[in-house]
Amino acid sequence: MPNIEELIDKAIKQSLLGEDISALLSLCPPQKRAEVVFAVQTALKLASIKAKEVPIPTKRKLYADYEPATIMPTRILAFFKSMRVSYAVMAAVAFIAVAGTVQAAMNSLPGSKLFFIKRNIELAQIRLTSNPEKRAEMQLTFALNTVNGAKQAVLQNDSAQAQAALSEASNQTEAALNNVKSIASSEAVKNPAIISNAEQLANESSNLVAKTDPSARQSIQNNMQEIKNIVSAAVNEQDSAKIQSAKIDVSGKIKTTGENTISIDSNVFEITSDTKITDANGNAINLSDLHADQAITLTGHTEDDKNIAESITVLPEEKPAAENPESNDANQQDGTPKASQNNQNAQQAPIPAKPNDTFGGFIPEPAVGF
Amino acid sequence: MPENPENAEKASNAAIIYLVSKAKDGNAQAFSQLYDFYFDKIFKFIFYRVSHKETAEDLCEDVFVKAWTKIRNVGDDSFGGWLYSIAKNRIIDHYRQNKSTVDISEVENILEAEENIIENANLQFDQKIxxxxxxxxxxxxxxxxxxxxxxxxxxxxxxxxxAKKEGAIRVLQHRAIQNLQKLYGEKNLPEKIFKSANAEH
Structure with missing residues (x-):
């Protein structure tokens, strides 16, 4: 059964058309019948109110002078339909037309009408590349292609196209160099090819625009110089970090000795002909004089991921001492060269001796006056 | 056999849907039939709100030009309402363009143009109430x-x-009639209608 709103609506519609509504009323619950009847009566009364006369308008059919905005594709479709060509053939024709245009665009020179298609495809490729290094390389390549294309465009006797090509080349060079600049301090250091490509682009582009736009040339050269400065600063910083991390200064018990190596915990140190080994009294000794469980201090450096020992000093034999929890340093427990190096000063401070086990294989420096 | 009004309405709706779909394919003849079908209704709607024949004609033509150029945007079954919406917006634009002579705050209430629509001179007493x-x-x-x-x-x-659903319109209509019943009162209804309605069922 329809709800009361639908019932009233239907009853009104029928009564306005002069129809009998008794059949509808029979569908209606008795307590609602009066409401439906009132609604019908009100609707008829409202509809009987005379509206103002409306003058007879003149129809001009102005729309006939216009065309629906999207009528052309419809007509093309209708043409193919009338030719009894299947959708597959229509799709193939459309594909060939589009592919042909794209191919023509990809071969177009900067400043030509189809170049914007090529440029948009390139921009889409750049946007889709998430790796900043690859993105910079891609941008440099595209910019270099544009510069080369602009050279060809300049040779064609069309001053408007040449001007547009030069402008495009200059803009793309600026964009590519700016992008390289933004990653120069990190990514470019890892891949020097980016810097050499950027330099090549900067040179070719600045030569191209030298005569027509000296300010653009200056800007390109300044950009390139900034990139070089950034890279040089980043390289210096990296070298300095390398030197710092190369220092080793460690104390501990020898775990094993080899032909040219000794190990303290899990760290292996190479002994070279330059390594100075001395006993507790400062006398020079040989590697063969060293043995497992002997306490030593070792200084050295890292080279090609190898720990090279420069000097090894055998420590005097330890004596029993009172426990001192404060000296239980995590860096010493760790036993890694880098950790020890950070705590170098702390190790030199007077530390009371304590049982070896609590230091995880390492022993503290002997206390002053102990 | 007399034609069932409901079926006639359905047939008429189906015809409009068909004409709209043809017009969307660029068929000017189909649109011409829609134009003839709706022109008087749209003209009347506009005339009641601008009260000037030539202006109403101009605006009405604008509505159909816009409808023709944008016809692909409309659903097949909502063409009439869409035309009225275009007309409403066109009237608002018309008043905005002539804002030096019209109070702009009144433009938004363009649908409430009752005083321009009803012939007050010939109203009967109960119609006035x-x-x-x-x-x-x-x-x-x-x-x-x-x-x-x-x-x-x-x-x-x-x-x-x-900008409401059809169901909401039916609800609004029902509530309006319920309110009228309270305001206008059952006393104004002819008694015989109640009697006949209750007697039949």
């Missing part, structure tokens, strides 16, 4: 009553015009 009651209804209910019973729009057209 009923209209007074209608004027006391909430604005949305007044608009639905006016558009449906005095201007003769379909529910679907009103729905499109005031």
């Amino acid at each position: 009923l209209l007074d009651a209608v004027r006391k209804l909430p604005p949305e209910q007044q608009i639905v009553i006016q558009l449906k019973f005095i201007e003769g729009l379909e529910n679907s057209e009103i729905a499109e015009l005031i």
Whole structure:
């Protein structure tokens, strides 16, 4: 059964058309019948109110002078339909037309009408590349292609196209160099090819625009110089970090000795002909004089991921001492060269001796006056 | 055999849907038939709100030009309501363009143009009472009553015009009538109608 709103609506519609509504009323619950009847009566009364006369308008059919905005594709479709060509053939024709245009665009020179298609495809490729290094390389390549294309465009006797090509080349060079600049301090250091490509682009582009736009040339050269400065600063910083991390200064018990190596915990140190080994009294000794469980201090450096020992000093034999929890340093427990190096000063401070086990294989420096 | 009005309406709706779909394919003849079918209704709607024949004609032509150029944007079954919406917006634009002579705050209430629509001179006494009651209804209910019973729009057209669903229009209509019943009163109804309705069932 329809709800009361639908019932009233239907009853009104029928009564306005002069129809009998008794059949509808029979569908209606008795307590609602009066409401439906009132609604019908009100609707008829409202509809009987005379509206103002409306003058007879003149129809001009102005729309006939216009065309629906999207009528052309419809007509093309209708043409193919009338030719009894299947959708597959229509799709193939459309594909060939589009592919042909794209191919023509990809071969177009900067400043030509189809170049914007090529440029948009390139921009889409750049946007889709998430790796900043690859993105910079891609941008440099595209910019270099544009510069080369602009050279060809300049040779064609069309001053408007040449001007547009030069402008495009200059803009793309600026964009590519700016992008390289933004990653120069990190990514470019890892891949020097980016810097050499950027330099090549900067040179070719600045030569191209030298005569027509000296300010653009200056800007390109300044950009390139900034990139070089950034890279040089980043390289210096990296070298300095390398030197710092190369220092080793460690104390501990020898775990094993080899032909040219000794190990303290899990760290292996190479002994070279330059390594100075001395006993507790400062006398020079040989590697063969060293043995497992002997306490030593070792200084050295890292080279090609190898720990090279420069000097090894055998420590005097330890004596029993009172426990001192404060000296239980995590860096010493760790036993890694880098950790020890950070705590170098702390190790030199007077530390009371304590049982070896609590230091995880390492022993503290002997206390002053102990 | 007399034609069933409901079937006639369905047939008429189906014909409009067919013409709209043809017009969307660029068939000018189909649009011409739609133009002939709707022109008087749209003209009347505009004329009531601008009260000037030539202006109403101009605006009406604008509506159909816009409808023709944008016809692919409309759903097949909502063409009438869409035309009314274009007309409403065109009227608002018209008043905005002439804002030096029109109070702009009145433009937004373009659908409430009752004083331009009703021939007050010839109103009967009970029609006057009923209209007074209608004027006391909430604005949305007044608009639905006016558009449906005095201007003769379909529910679907009103729905499109005031951006509501058809179901909401039926509810508004029902509430308006309930309110009228309170304001206008059952005493004004001919007693025999109740008697006959209750006697039959």
